[in-house]
Amino acid sequence: xxxxxxxxxxxxxxxxxxxxxxxxxxxxxxxxxxxxxxxxxxxxxxxxxxxxxxxxxxxxxxxxxxxxxxxxxxxxxxxxxxxxxxxxxxxxxxxxxxxxxxxxxxxxxxxxxxxxxxxxxxxxxxxxxxxxxxxxxxxxxxxxxxxxxxxxxxxxxxxxxxxxxxxxxxxxxxxxxxxxxxxxxxxxxxxxxxxxxxxxxxxxxxxxxxxxxxxxxxxxxxxxxxxxxxxxxxxxxxxxxxxxxxxxxxxxxxxxxxxxxxxxxxxxxxxxxxxxxxxxxxxxxxxxxxxxxxxxxxxxxxxxxxxxxxxxxxxxxxxxxxxxxxxxxxxxxxxxxxxxxxxxxxxxxxxxxxxxxxxxxx
Amino acid sequence: xxxxxxxxxxxxxxxxxxxxxxxxxxxxxxxxxxxxxxxxxxxxxxxxxxxxxxxxxxxxxxxxxxxxxxxxxxxxxxxxxxxxxxxxxxxxxxxxxxxxxxxxxxxxxxxxxxxxxxxxxxxxxxxxxxxxxxxxxxxxxxxxxxxxxxxxxxxxxxxxxxxxxxxxxxxxxxxxxxxxxxxxxxxxxxxxxxxxxxxxxxxxxxxxxxxxxxxxxxxxxxxxxxxxxxxxxxxxxxxxxxxxxxxxxxxxxxxxxxxxxxxxxxxxxxxxxxxxxxxxxxxxxxxxxxxxxxxxxxxxxxxxxxxxxxxxxxxxxxxxxxxxxxxxxxxxxxxxxxxxxxxxxxxxxxxxxxxxxxxxxxxxxxxxxxxxxxxxxxxxxxxxxxxxxxxxxxxxxxxxxxxxxxxxxxxxxxxxxxxxxxxxxxxxxxxxxxxxxxxxxxxxxx
Numbered sequence: 001x002x003x004x005x006x007x008x009x010x011x012x013x014x015x016x017x018x019x020x021x022x023x024x025x026x027x028x029x030x031x032x033x034x035x036x037x038x039x040x041x042x043x044x045x046x047x048x049x050x051x052x053x054x055x056x057x058x059x060x061x062x063x064x065x066x067x068x069x070x071x072x073x074x075x076x077x078x079x080x081x082x083x084x085x086x087x088x089x090x091x092x093x094x095x096x097x098x099x100x101x102x103x104x105x106x107x108x109x110x111x112x113x114x115x116x117x118x119x120x121x122x123x124x125x126x127x128x129x130x131x132x133x134x135x136x137x138x139x140x141x142x143x144x145x146x147x148x149x150x151x152x153x154x155x156x157x158x159x160x161x162x163x164x165x166x167x168x169x170x171x172x173x174x175x176x177x178x179x180x181x182x183x184x185x186x187x188x189x190x191x192x193x194x195x196x197x198x199x200x201x202x203x204x205x206x207x208x209x210x211x212x213x214x215x216x217x218x219x220x221x222x223x224x225x226x227x228x229x230x231x232x233x234x235x236x237x238x239x240x241x242x243x244x245x246x247x248x249x250x251x252x253x254x255x256x257x258x259x260x261x262x263x264x265x266x267x268x269x270x271x272x273x274x275x276x277x278x279x280x281x282x283x284x285x286x287x288x289x290x291x292x293x294x295x296x297x298x299x300x301x302x303x304x305x306x307x308x309x310x311x312x313x314x315x316x317x318x319x320x321x322x323x324x325x326x327x328x329x330x331x332x333x334x335x336x337x338x339x340x341x342x343x344x345x346x347x348x349x350x351x352x353x354x355x356x357x358x359x360x361x362x
Numbered sequence: 363x364x365x366x367x368x369x370x371x372x373x374x375x376x377x378x379x380x381x382x383x384x385x386x387x388x389x390x391x392x393x394x395x396x397x398x399x400x401x402x403x404x405x406x407x408x409x410x411x412x413x414x415x416x417x418x419x420x421x422x423x424x425x426x427x428x429x430x431x432x433x434x435x436x437x438x439x440x441x442x443x444x445x446x447x448x449x450x451x452x453x454x455x456x457x458x459x460x461x462x463x464x465x466x467x468x469x470x471x472x473x474x475x476x477x478x479x480x481x482x483x484x485x486x487x488x489x490x491x492x493x494x495x496x497x498x499x500x501x502x503x504x505x506x507x508x509x510x511x512x513x514x515x516x517x518x519x520x521x522x523x524x525x526x527x528x529x530x531x532x533x534x535x536x537x538x539x540x541x542x543x544x545x546x547x548x549x550x551x552x553x554x555x556x557x558x559x560x561x562x563x564x565x566x567x568x569x570x571x572x573x574x575x576x577x578x579x580x581x582x583x584x585x586x587x588x589x590x591x592x593x594x595x596x597x598x599x600x601x602x603x604x605x606x607x608x609x610x611x612x613x614x615x616x617x618x619x620x621x622x623x624x625x626x627x628x629x630x631x632x633x634x635x636x637x638x639x640x641x642x643x644x645x646x647x648x649x650x651x652x653x654x655x656x657x658x659x660x661x662x663x664x665x666x667x668x669x670x671x672x673x674x675x676x677x678x679x680x681x682x683x684x685x686x687x688x689x690x691x692x693x694x695x696x697x698x699x700x701x702x703x704x705x706x707x708x709x710x711x712x713x714x715x716x717x718x719x720x721x722x723x724x725x726x727x728x729x730x731x732x733x734x735x736x737x738x739x740x741x742x743x744x745x746x747x748x749x750x751x752x753x754x755x756x757x758x759x760x761x762x763x764x765x766x767x768x769x770x771x772x773x774x775x776x777x778x779x780x781x782x783x784x785x786x787x788x789x790x791x792x793x794x795x796x797x798x799x800x801x802x803x804x805x806x807x808x
Contacts, residue, residue, distance in 0.1 A: 036558065201555050202615055212733075223726045234715040234723035234753070235760060288550045289777035296779060336712065336724075340772040340780050344708035344740065348774045351555030351706075 034286040036199045040206050042277040043266070044192045050272035051095040052185045058088040059181040066174045073161035082153055086251055088177070089146045092116065093258035094265075094272070095184075097217030100209045101195060102187025108139055112220075115180055118147040118245050125151065129169045136176035144173045147246065154248040201352040208352050211280075218263050218342055225256050226332045230321055239325065241318035250316035257308055260335075264301055267342070280346060287349050297341040304338055307331040374520065377513035377653040379633030380498045381640065384451070386522055387495035389625040390486060391449025394461065397618040398442045407435050409732070411471055416730050416752050418473035418738075418745050421795060426470040437464055448490065451500020455491070462487035473745060474738045478702045479619040482529055485675075486522065486626075492664060493518050494654050499640050499647065511654035518654075521668060522629050525675065527587035532679050532700035534583025541690070543580065546572035547776040548706035556613050566613070582606050590630040603627050614703060685799045688806040691775060693742050694799055709740030709773040709783060713750060715757050716766040725753060741773045743784060743800050750790035767791050781807040 062084035069077040096112055103111030121142040128134075128143055136144050152170050160166050198206040223233065224245070231239035244252045264270075269279025281297075284290035307330045311320060321328055401407065411417075411428040419426065428434060441464040447457025466484045469475070494514060496502040503510040541547055549572035557567035565571060582602060589599035607620035628636075641647050656664050679699035682689040689696055690705050713725040727736045730752070739745040750767040757765035766789040772780035785802045793802065 034554070034557070199558050219726070219728065223724070227724060232724055234713075234725045235757070236723050237717070237719070237721060287554065287777070288547075289779070292779050339712070340710035343710040344772060345710075345774050345780050348706055348708040349551060349777055351551050 034283050036201070036207050036283075037196065039278045039280075039283060040196045040199060040210075042269070042271070043210065043279070044188075044195050046271035046273075046275065046277045047266065048095065048098055048195075049188055049192060051091075051098075052181070052188050054272065055088070055091045055095055056181045056185040058084070058091040059178050062088040063174050063178040066170060069161060070167045070171060073158050075158055078153075078156070078158055078161075082249070085146070085149055085153055086249065086254075088181075089116075089150075089246070089251070089255060090258050092146065093255055094262045096259065097213050097262060097266070098188075099213050099216070101191045102184055105183065105187065106137075108137060109141055111180065111184065112217075113141050115145045115177060116147060116245075117141040117145055118150075118224075119243055119247065120145075120147045120151050122151055125169075129165050132165050132168065134168055134172040136172060144176055146177065148173050149177070150246045150248045150251075154250075201350075205352065207350070211347065211350065211352065214263065214266055214280075215343060215347075217259070218339070221256065221259050221263070222332065222335045222339070225252070225259065226328065226335065229317065230325065230328045230332060232329065232332055239321050241321040244317045244321070247318055250318065252317035253311050253315060253320075254313050256311075256317070257313075260304065260308060263342075267297070267301075280350070284346070284349060287351070290349055293341060293345050293349060296345075297338070300334070300338045300341060304331070304334045307334040374517040375515045378516045378519065379637075380494075380511055380514045380519075380649075380654070381633040381636040382629050382631060383493065383495050383514060383519040383522070384498040384500065385631075385636035385640070386519070386626070386629040387451065387490065388449050388499070389628060390490070390622075391445050391447075393618065393622050393625050394445035394465075394483070394487075395442055395449060397622070398438055398445065400618065402435070402438050407438055409734075410475055411468070414472075414730075414732055414735060416735075416749070417471055418735065418748050420470055420473050420476075421744065423470050426467065428471050438468075441465060441468075448495075451496035451502045452505070454496030454500065454502050458487070458491045462491055472735070474735045476697060477619075478529075478533075478700055479616070479622060481698060482525070483622065485525060489521055489525065489671075492667075493521075497654055498649055499644070509652070510649045511652045512649040513651065513653040515655070517665075517668065519629060521672070522626075523587075523591070524672060526623075526626060526629070527591075528672075528675050529700050530583050530587050533702045534580055534585070536699070536701045536704055537576070537580035537583060541776060542576050542704065545776070546576045548704075549573075549575050551706050551777050552613065559612055562609075562612065579606075590627060593632075596630060600627065600631075610703070616703075687799070687803070691773075691806040692800065692803045693744075694803075706776050707741045707773060708737065708780075709771055710780065711736075711740040711746060711749075711769055711771040713753055713767060713769045715753055715762075716768075717757070717762045718764055730756075740771065741783065743803055744795050746771060746784065747790055747793060747795055754791045765791065775808065778808050 062081070065077070065081040065084040069081045092115065096116065099110045099112045106114055108114060119142070121140075124140060124143045125148060142148075149170070152166075152173070156166070156170075161170075195206045201207060224243075227233050228236070229239065229241055229244040231237075241247075246252045246255055265279070267280045269277045269281055271277040281294055284294050307327075310327050311317070311331060317328070408431070411434050412431045417428065429437070441461065444457045444460035444464065447453050448461055462484070465480075465487055469480050469484060494511060497508065497511040497514075500508075502508045537543070542549075553566045553572050553575060557563045559566060586599055586603065586606075589595040590603075592599075603624060607623050610616060611620035637647070655661070682695035682699065685692065685694040687694070711727065713727070714722045715725060716722045727739075727749075731739065731749070739749055746769055750769060753767050754765050757767075768786060768789060769784065770786040771783040773783040774780040782804055784804060788802045793800075
């Protein structure tokens with residue numbers, strides 16, 4: 001039994017040492033406990049649900065505007081329709097990162113692939129119009145969604161709407177977007193309670209899904225909304241301004257800014273009505289090392305804001321790439337500098353499993 | 363000295379009862395069957411081996427490739443059959459060989475999925491090939507009428523105990539460092555994240571728990587082998603095995619590892635104990651006294667081979683001493699050393715390819731890697747280098763004659779602000795992996 005006593009002795013000595021070693025900790029040491037349920041509830045109820053409500057109503061208005069234009073094609077109706085498209089696509093920026101849950105309902109791809117693939121294939125679109133092919137349930141996602149309307153509505157004249165096949169196609173694409181918005185809204189209302197209650201930290205938990213899609217959306221913004229059209233990606237030999245999102249409307253910059261704001265809001269904890277809610281930042285406030293990361297992230301977000309503000313809303317990004325590439329590159333660089341704070345540093349401190357289907361650790 | 367050596371070797375060769383070995387075989391085979399079923403059930407065959415354009419290889423094993431999807435799935439079922447063969451002791455030798463070859467093959471396909479416990483499983487599978495674990499409580503003796511034995515030389519069950527002892531003790535030694543013991547990192551990151559576990563959550567989130575767990579974990583790992591060996595402390599030790607592995611199983615996503623260790627440590631239990639449950643399965647089970655000995659021609663090679671095996675196991679983890687810098691940071695000599703759940707690291711790696719005209723472009727890692735691959739690569743220098751070379755080949759295939767690839771990699775270590783990990787100006791295509799220290803890794807910055 002002496003060995004047992006010995007080992008108990010070692011164990012208690014260890015505990016004493018262990019406790020003793022932290023007696024000098026700082027008073028502002030984080031408590032280390034964070035309620036993920038509050039994070040998920042706040043984000044679901046004050047960010048995601050209002051976001052999809054807003055998308056639904058904006059797209060409803062946009063679809064009605066389209067029906068008016070189809071019924072009475074005139075210049076005023078066309079301008080109104082274009083404005084409503086902008087407003088609906090802007091609303092989409094706030095929710096486009098929630099590409100999971102109800103966003104995965106279709107076998108033809110996730111929400112963002114169905115609703116916002118770009119660049120669209122204009123030849124395919126024209127071919128579909130010519131043969132009256134109105135199918136929106138297939139893998140040709142580059143013939144539908146917001147960016148198909150970007151092409152169709154902003155290259156169209158009032159005259160275009162005298163063509164039955166054109167009208168039918170535009171209507172089918174707009175209706176598909178409306179159906180998506182409708183199903184996302186009701187889908188999230190039903191899914192919200194599951195989302196809130198999956199509070200663990202494992203792969204596939206709500207916090208993990210949320211974080212992953214937040215990051216994916218950020219990478220998409222960096223690489224596709226800026227990097228690719230500005231010719232900054234590997235394998236490119238020149239700028240490719242025609243690859244910007246919303247090339248035909250030239251509305252890329254407001255969309256880009258709205259997309260970035262959505263990412264920033266989720267991190268900072270700013271709800272759909274600009275109210276303060278629990279976001280990743282509050283989570284960080286409770287963990288060791290979180291304060292440093294908050295400072296670093298906030299200062300880099302400010303740098304990104306400055307760089308984005310240098311891109312005028314009324315300019316076309318495709319023009320800017322040719323006329324003032326440096327400004328675009330600067331925005332890209334500042335966003336790239338933000339990456340590590342949102343990627344490795346944030347995920348590490350959150351202590352959640354961030355791989356998808358994952359595998360084990362040891 | 364001579365007599366002492368003679369005594370040791372005599373002691374090691376003394377016949378001991380075979381049942382703890384046979385019991386270990388049954389339990390290990392069962393764990394293998396269950397964990398492979400789980401692996402298939404979670405669709406990991408597809409996720410790990412089939413959904414990627416690129417696999418990270420182990421140094422020296424670039425020739426190991428994944429096969430066609432249907433064959434990979436089939437091979438996992440063959441693995442299950444072979445593990446059943448091991449468990450039941452049915453066509454044992456060939457089952458054990460197939461089990462080792464297949465399991466190790468799956469592990470070698472992609473370095474991304476390296477886990478210490480997979481390495482341990484691979485080593486056990488290897489050792490099982492050479493032992494007569496099927497000579498008791500097996501279908502080979504019951505149906506195939508192979509001669510049953512009641513005793514084997516002590517070193518035969520002993521090698522599995524020693525291997526487990528190395529795993530635990532080395533894992534414990536690795537924890538003896540100020541970061542683990544005094545900063546209680548990474549437990550200060552990991553433990554609070556489990557605040558919501560029923561009943562125990564408050565305890566995990568308690569301010570002092572990280573230090574408590576750090577010290578208890580270190581002491582447990584360092585001492586458990588010896589406490590399991592000693593008959594008097596064994597019941598207490600096994601109770602702590604259950605407690606320790608249950609806790610880690612709750613806290614971390616570590617799959618079947620806790621179960622493997624809880625089952626594996628039963629080899630320390632007496633032959634009588636194992637015989638008791640065997641008799642529960644097969645009433646009146648009994649074997650006449652017969653002591654197994656290796657055949658004369660294999661005896662020397664077997665003993666020397668085992669000695670070499672364990673010499674390597676004992677020495678290899680220490681190779682980090684030969685490398686400069688903090689190996690928690692550089693990852694030089696980090697693997698294959700039982701550094702289990704020791705650090706929290708994550709990286710952000712951005713690669714740039716320069717073409718013949720000097721134009722440089724950024725890579726979206728997602729184009730080639732799955733999330734798991736990208737995550738693992740982002741803080742491990744050999745993997746960064748492999749991916750750079752892969753990108754170089756891609757660029758060449760697209761007609762760039764002399765591409766250059768560099769990477770801007772930031773790594774965070776135990777929650778510290780991320781810092782530049784490698785020289786972001788160096789052309790990674792000009793470098794190749796080797797046993798040498800990687801001087802393009804930045805010094806430990808914290």
